[in-house]
Amino acid sequence: MVKIRRAFTLISTLLLCACAGGADTDISGAPLPDVDPATLQAFAKGQFGGKRVASRQTPSALGSYARGCVAGAEQLAETGPTWQAMRLSRNRNWGHPELVDFxxxxxxxxxxxxxxxxxxxxxxSQPRGGPMLTGHRSHQIGLDVDVWMLPARNLTLSAAERENISSISTRRSSGAYVNSNWTRQHHEIIKAAAQDKRTARIFVFPGAKVQMCKDEKGDRAWLRKVRPWWGHHYHFHVRLSCPPGTRGCVNQDAPPAGDGCADAQQWVNNILNPPPPDPNAPKPKPRRELRVADLPQQCAGVLASQ
Structure with missing residues (x-):
């Protein structure tokens, strides 16, 4: 409990710089809109962000979720029978084939x-994964996806409409509770995602996890994968495990044993009654921009591949 309260204090400070609205709140290095192209190319995000298509290699997730790349990525079709990819201008509808299938x-x-x-x-992810020009710290190895909370009723949206439509927030009281946009359908879709054996974790705001804990009357094992995290009220974030037999892919440690409901409730308690600042909490340090040399060695080959 002490660790949760200290984490609450530290992350609350970090989030003062996080983007509001529908943007993901994964903390990232600051965007560099005024940096000249030559300087931007010195950073991994400049090089990976400039690639428009995947590498012609055997599909492989390389490295860890926040420090890696993806070889031979597959593009999710912009529109399918039961989905639409949003914000097409970002060119982030790519991933390991397992993610596309998921x-x-x-x-x-x-x-x-x-x-x-x-x-x-x-x-x-981007066509070759890696650090993004803006936004996420993770989503680098083709095994992460954000799913909008907005019910997908119209699957004939144009590219322009997909740039301008917004998702909906499902939280109130800074994430302590769900609001009236939250439905049983959200619960069932997140449950289906968690019950997929490929899923390692799902990130959602604390109030949603607590609500699901209250509402679930059947098998509760899947709740272990649903983890409370900041933001994640316009979308939920699914992270897959490294595909079996993949070399060079680094899994995140498994979630703690149990359904995690008590931990989620403590997050909510801390939102409603924030703990006093911890004088021993370390001050956040500016995040150093990753360079290609900071990534697994294979990532240089992913960049160079035709």
Missing amino acids: VQTLSRKAAAQPGWNGLYVGDM
């Missing part, structure tokens, strides 16, 4: 829910 599978399950015809799919 998204398609989950979208079919979502389409079975009342009021949903499928999913609006947010950011996956």
